[in-house]
Amino acid sequence: xxxxxxxxxxxxxxxxxxxxxxxxxxxxxxxxxxxxxxxxxxxxxxxxxxxxxxxxxxxxxxxxxxxxxxxxxxxxxxxxxxxxxxxxxxxxxxxxxxxxxxxxxxxxxxxxxxxxxxxxxxxxxxxxxxxxxxxxxxxxxxxxxxxxxxxxxxxxxxxxxxxxxxxxxxxxxxxxxxxxxxxxxxxxxxxxxxxxxxxxxxxxxxxxxxxxxxxxxxxxxxxxxxxxxxxxxxxxxxxxxx
Ligand code: NAP
Numbered sequence: 001x002x003x004x005x006x007x008x009x010x011x012x013x014x015x016x017x018x019x020x021x022x023x024x025x026x027x028x029x030x031x032x033x034x035x036x037x038x039x040x041x042x043x044x045x046x047x048x049x050x051x052x053x054x055x056x057x058x059x060x061x062x063x064x065x066x067x068x069x070x071x072x073x074x075x076x077x078x079x080x081x082x083x084x085x086x087x088x089x090x091x092x093x094x095x096x097x098x099x100x101x102x103x104x105x106x107x108x109x110x111x112x113x114x115x116x117x118x119x120x121x122x123x124x125x126x127x128x129x130x131x132x133x134x135x136x137x138x139x140x141x142x143x144x145x146x147x148x149x150x151x152x153x154x155x156x157x158x159x160x161x162x163x164x165x166x167x168x169x170x171x172x173x174x175x176x177x178x179x180x181x182x183x184x185x186x187x188x189x190x191x192x193x194x195x196x197x198x199x200x201x202x203x204x205x206x207x208x209x210x211x212x213x214x215x216x217x218x219x220x221x222x223x224x225x226x227x228x229x230x231x232x233x234x235x236x237x238x239x240x241x242x
Contacts, residue, residue, distance in 0.1 A: 002026070002027070002028045003027055003028065003070075003072035003073065003120070004027070004028045004029075004030060004068065004069070004070045004071050004072050004073070005019075005022045005027040005028070005029050005030070005071075005072065005073040005074075005075065005215070006030050006031075006032070006068065006071055006073065006074050006075065006109075006113065007019045007022065007029065007030075007031050007032070007075045007077060008032050008033070008053060008055055008074075008075065008076055008077050008078035008105070008109055009032075009033055009055075009077040009078030009079065010031035010032065010033055010039060010042065010077070011031075011033035011034070011035040011038040011039045011042070012033075012035075012038065012178060012179045013176070013178025013179055013180060013204045014077055014128060014173070014176060014178060014204040014207045014208065015031070015033070015075070015077040015078070015204075016042055016204065017203070017204035017205045017207070017208035018075055018077065018204075018207070018208040018211050018212075019031045019042060019046060019048055020042070020046050020208070021205070021208045021209065021211075021212050022073075022208075022211075022212060022215075023046040023047055023048055024046075025212055025216070027073070028049075029046065029047075029048035029049070030048065030049045030050075030051060030067075030068060031043060031048050031049070031050050031051070032050075032051050032052065032053025032055075032064050032078070033052075033053055033078065034052070034053070034054050036050065036052050039051075039052075049067075051064050051067055052064070053078070055078045055079075055101055055104075055105030055106075055108060055109060056097075056100040056101055056104065056105060058108055061108045061109060061112055062112065065109075065112040065113055065116075068113070068116065070116055070119070070120060071113045071116040071117055071120065071123070072117070072120040072122065072123060072124065073123070073124045073125075073126070073215050074109060074110065074113050074117060074123075074124070074125050074126070075126045075128070075211060076105070076106040076109055076110065076125065076126070076127045076128060077128045078101055078105050079098075079101045079102035079105060079106075079128070079146075079150075080098075080101065080102070080180055080183050080184065081098065081132075081142075081143035081180065081183070081184040082094040082097055082098055082142070082143075082183070082184060082186075083142070083184065083185075083186075084139035084140070084184065084185075085139065085141070085142075086138070086139060086141070087141045090141055090142060094142055095141075095142040095145070095146075098142045098143055098145075098146040099142075099145075099146050099149070102143075102146040102147060102149075102150055103146050103149040103150055103153065106127055106150055106153060107153060110125060110157065114166070117166050118164055118165065118166055120165075121165050122165055122219045123165060123166035123167070124166070124167045124168075124169070124214070124215050125157065125166065125167070125168045125169070126169045126170075126171060126211050126214055126215065127150055127153070127154045127168075127169070127170045127171070128170075128171055128173070128207070129147050129150050129151050129154070129170045129171065129172040130143070130147045130172055130173060130174075131172055131173065131174045131227065131229065131235070131236050132144050132147040132148075132236065133147035133148055133150055133151040133170070133172050134151070134172060134227065135235055135236040136236075137236040137237050138237070140236070143184075147172075150170070151170060151172075154168060154169075154170040155170075158222075158224065165219075167219075167221075167222040167223075168222065168224075169214050169222070169223050169224065169225070169226070170224070170225045170226070171207060171210055171211065171214070171225075171226045171228065172225065172226065172227045172228065173202060173207050173228045173229075174202070174227075174228065174229035174230055174233045174236070175195065175196065175199070175201040175202065175229075175230050175232075175233050175239070176201055176202045176203065176204060176206070176207060177196050177201040177202070177203060177204075178204050181193075181195040181196070197241060198241030198242050199230065199232035199233070199239050199240060199241050199242070200230060200231070200232055201230050201232075201233075202228065202229075202230050206228065207228060210226060210228060214226070
């Protein structure tokens with residue numbers, strides 16, 4: 001029996017690396033994101049199935065999930081940050097978009113696939129949080145709030161699923177070099193490059209390895225949370241730069 005893994009936000013970064021490694025490990029991988037051309041190119045390369053997915057749209061989530069016969073692993077990875085404004089200067093639209101993708105996106109996907117995860121007899125949900133889920137920082141307002149909400153949702157889910165055959169994990173990365181910073185700064189590559197200047201960030205592959213490890217523990221072992229930082233980073237804003 002081949003187990004099915006669903007990875008959201010697999011058109012780049014952590015999600016793409018995760019899809020690749022899960023396919024290498026023999027999982028039947030189904031990937032979703034909005035940029036379908038990129039998704040399809042990856043799917044063709046690794047032998048996965050690509051389906052359009054916007055986690056902020058319930059109809060899109062329903063259509064995506066209706067295509068699945070089973071689901072053994074759900075990686076809620078779609079999301080990211082928008083802007084770095086202070087609370088005083090925050091933009092409502094950015095906050096709403098961050099909540100919609102990171103928090104409600106995770107909720108929509110989990111709620112839709114929970115029956116299949118339970119029916120699998122050994123389901124796993126891995127939510128990608130962030131160091132921002134643990135540590136508030138200057139300019140982090142909306143993203144901190146959204147990822148703290150992801151952490152709360154993850155803990156409640158773990159409590160509510162106690163006694164069911166579904167494990168729940170939150171992985172909280174620090175600095176990972178992906179398209180994250182480019183998206184956060186609205187396509188400003190110069191600003192994005194500054195985030196990683198003079199230090200060695202993690203790569204999407206590093207987080208993917210952790211996800212594969214979590215999903216390959218024996219069924220009775222639940223990795224509840226994992227904080228992953230680059231050696232050059234000790235907290236949200238303490239980074240060694242040479
Ligand atoms: P990324 O390269 O920008 O990838 C983000 C992915 O999310 C893309 O595939 C994007 O695809 C997808 N996505 C965004 N909104 C979506 C939506 N509404 N529906 C479906 N897919 C959506 O950044 P990344 O670093 O890999 O980010 C992955 C996750 O890691 C995010 O949750 C992020 O918050 C978290 N994280 C990142 C870092 C970091 O430093 N990079 C640190 C901590 C946590 P489309 O645009 O094609 O839809």
